[in-house]
Amino acid sequence: MEKDLTSVPRNDYHRPSLMERNSTTPISEWNDSIDGLEGGTSDHAIRCHLPSPKGTKVSPLTKYKPTKITRSRKTKRWSQLEEETRKTAVDKFGRGKWKLMLDSNKDIFKERTEVDLNDKWRSMTRYGCK
Structure with missing residues (x-):
């Protein structure tokens, strides 16, 4: 016997998008002003003003400078x-x-290194030339 699937109620639950605003979510804003705090001041001359990193434009191509390329x-x-x-x-x-x-x-060994001497010895002993 087959069940009639048309009579089963469908769940029409709408899943909210992550981009939609949720009205039930509490929202608070951060206030990083020092006005109104003990010892706080609103005098802009006393506050520390750091240079913005946006003011310095550096090309990513000029950042890397290879040191010395050895051949x-x-x-x-x-x-x-x-x-x-x-x-x-x-x-x-x-x-x-x-x-x-x-x-x-x-x-005699003007342009030779210790490694050169070792390599030559190893290759000569391998081929029986000692």
Whole structure:
């Protein structure tokens, strides 16, 4: 047996919009005036007047100023002298003493860093060239 849905009363409740004004809601306004308070004054000369942030117009494009852009160094091939010096320095000072090797052979490793020496050692040991 089917129910007749046309006889069931429908709820015609109107849901109020959030944008509509609700007359039952109490409304109060904030009064930040210091007039009428103890020690208060209406003298505008004594009040602190701060500059409005609206007066300063700053373009968002000029806010960010990158500091110093560092570019990667160009790859420089190892000379035969550099490879031989690095090999003898590893025999003399031991593996891992890259700073000591670099400082003792500054004239040969002019444009090299400790990391360069380490990378060269690692790549040469990987391929069996020590």
